[in-house]
Amino acid sequence: MSSKKTTAVAETQAETAPADVWSAGCPSRRVLELIANKWALLLIPLLRGKPQRNNELLRKVGGISQKMLTQTLRDLELNGLVLREDHQTVPPHVEYRLSPIGLSLSRTLIAVDRWAEANHAQIDAARQAARERA
Amino acid sequence: MSSKKTTAVAETQAETAPADVWSAGCPSRRVLELIANKWALLLIPLLRGKPQRNNELLRKVGGISQKMLTQTLRDLELNGLVLREDHQTVPPHVEYRLSPIGLSLSRTLIAVDRWAEANHAQIDAARQAARERA
DNA sequence: CAGGATCCTTGGGGATACTG
């Protein structure tokens, strides 16, 4: 408690400053960087619903490597978006699921995925047109 | 119109295949990769409203370099999300704005930015907790 | 099954200097 308590009222929920992702120093920028990569953008929405296992995810996310899967999941877990449940059995049985806040984020990210799926044709057309123009 | 017309009905809006971002080969994956980086995630939402100039963007997007700004804008332009308007004056006056489809995407991406701003405190807390736990 | 450990390559991306 160094120099906080600006109004003696704000404290319950983020009142430290408006939070601006466009500001390089803002902590929210870290969050953006956490989710601004294709594997996170694919994994998080994929984790809605049933908890899923390593191999399941490995198969469902086309093109991901074991290394990146583990790395991304650990990163998300460290940031409280994903919960890792190790059932402590042999052979190992580990399941990943979204935390409440991760679920909240997944709703937003699904929109991104859906947008990509819905509009890729137009994007491809634009690329094609640009290519021909050049 | 090479070999299209599967049902003679579908043609108006994407009926070639369901489009699945989780499929490594799906063209929509390219779209995802196009926007799955922090600069695109910051630039696209920033470009709503008034067309903006290079220097403006350079100042508004904290931490971006001239190189990455140009590179990202060109990439987005090539994919039809951003329109570049060179007013052909001297000194140069170039403005960037969103295409209709880019505007559509911006609405989705703004949600991501807003989420990051709104929830960074919880994320930070989770990180902190994980750090102490370890 | 779930992953850790290494090795190795590519390219993302910053810094700096120059140009029309």
Add this chain to the structure above:
DNA sequence: CAGTATCCCCAAGGATCCTG
């Protein structure tokens, strides 16, 4: 002002092999 051109380097990330 709006870039382009270089240099350069670190780290993202794939491939492969090994372990509890």
